[in-house]
Structure formats: structure tokens, C-alpha cells
Amino acid sequence: MTLQGFKGxxxxxxxxxxxxxxxxxxxxxxWAKNWAExxxxxxxxRKGKHA
Incomplete structure (x- = not known):
């Protein structure tokens, strides 16, 4: 993903x-380089400690 047009x-x-x-x-x-993962x-x- 490129953010060239990102204005906030x-x-x-x-x-x-x-x-x-x-x-x-x-x-x-x-996360730009690994957003797919x-x-x-x-x-x-990630550790499985969610409620």
C-alpha cells in the first residue's frame, strides 16, 4: 500500500x-511491509491471552 494521497x-x-x-x-x-501477514x-x- 502506498500513502501518496494520504491527507490525514x-x-x-x-x-x-x-x-x-x-x-x-x-x-x-x-505494518506496511507485512500487512498481509x-x-x-x-x-x-497473539499469545492467546485475550478475553
Missing amino acids: NKQSLPRKPCAACGRDMVWRKS VKFCSDAC
Whole structure:
């Protein structure tokens, strides 16, 4: 994903659900290189410690 036209409108960022809790995750710059592989919203969900 490229953010050339990004002007601060976060509504247009990609979203997908967390595999553990189902919470909607919004694209982050730190996930730019591996967005396709991101499955969990947090370390707690990744470790299976979600509520």
C-alpha cells in the first residue's frame, strides 16, 4: 500500500479483523511491509491471552 494521497483521512485506511478477538484493526505504518501477514491486534491476542 502506498500513502501518496494520504491527507490525514483515516477512514480510507485498510481494515481487517483480529484472528483472536475479532476487533477491527486499522492499517499502521509499522505494518506496511507485512500487512498481509498481520493477524492479531496485540501481543495479548497473539499469545492467546485475550478475553
